[in-house]
Amino acid sequence: MHPHIVLTMCLIRQLPVLVTLLLVGCASSPTARLNTPHPNDQAAVEHRINEIFDAAEKKDMPRLDSYHFYGPKFTKFAPEAPGRMDAGAARQGEHVGLSQLDELMMRADGLKVDVFGDTGIATFVMTYSFKLRDDTIRKQAFATLVFVKVGREWKITHEHFSQAKSNPS
Numbered sequence: 618m619h620p621h622i623v624l625t626m627c628l629i630r631q632l633p634v635l636v637t638l639l640l641v642g643c644a645s646s647p648t649a650r651l652n653t654p655h656p657n658d659q660a661a662v663e664h665r666i667n668e669i670f671d672a673a674e675k676k677d678m679p680r681l682d683s684y685h686f687y688g689p690k691f692t693k694f695a696p697e698a699p700g701r702m703d704a705g706a707a708r709q710g711e712h713v714g715l716s717q718l719d720e721l722m723m724r725a726d727g728l729k730v731d732v733f734g735d736t737g738i739a740t741f742v743m744t745y746s747f748k749l750r751d752d753t754i755r756k757q758a759f760a761t762l763v764f765v766k767v768g769r770e771w772k773i774t775h776e777h778f779s780q781a782k783s784n785p786s
Contacts, residue, residue, distance in 0.1 A: 655732035658771075662730045662737040662764055665771045670723040676715055682708060686765055686772035693776040696758070707776070718747040725760070737764035737771055742781060757781035 665684060672681040685691065691704040702710065715721070725741040732738075739762045746755040763775035 651733055658732040658737065658766070659730045662732065662739055662771050663728065665764065666725055666728070666739060666741075666762070669773070670725070673711075673715055674721045674723060676721075678712055678715070681711065681715075684772060686767060686774040691774055695776070695778045696780045718749065720753075721745065721747040726757075735766040737766070738762070739764065743778070 669681065669684050672678075672684065685704075685708070687704040687708060689704070691707065693702040693707040693710075694700075695702070695710070697714075698706070698710065723743060723745040725739075726744050728739065728741040730737060730739045739760075741760050743758045743760045744756075745758075746753060748754075758778045758781055761775075761777040762773050764771040765774045766772075
């Protein structure tokens with residue numbers, strides 16, 4: 618048998634193995650990158666959430682605004698709105714809502730932060746209380762915040778809040 622034919626037959630027999638290795642390698646590579654831990658960025662997002670809560674509790678609107686990536690890509694879902702809010706509606710809603718509350722206290726229970734490159738996703742149960750006139754109101758909401766890294770800072774680009782099924786009184 619001619620040496621070229623033997624070589625060709627050998628390559629054809631090994632082709633399924635090579636194709637399988639290529640496919641497995643391509644399929645697992647992105648997953649491995651997505652699962653890479655980012656402890657410093659996770660800590661930075663957690664710190665940013667604490668800064669957001671502090672600014673809201675102190676009604677420091679300019680500081681609170683600076684933690685958002687307001688613009689055409691910003692969106693928010695919240696129980697008090699009938700649909701998706703854009704940056705302007707979200708900002709106005711936060712300013713008006715926070716201005717009516719006294720003694721606001723917020724915390725992120727069960728906080729989980731995942732970082733995928735320059736995107737961070739925080740999920741938690743937001744437990745909060747405030748005084749409205751003479752009444753102290755306590756509530757919980759399920760929260761998802763999507764952050765993007767802008768330079769060295771993490772900014773909110775999407776917020777989603779939904780009422781927890783049972784709220785403390």
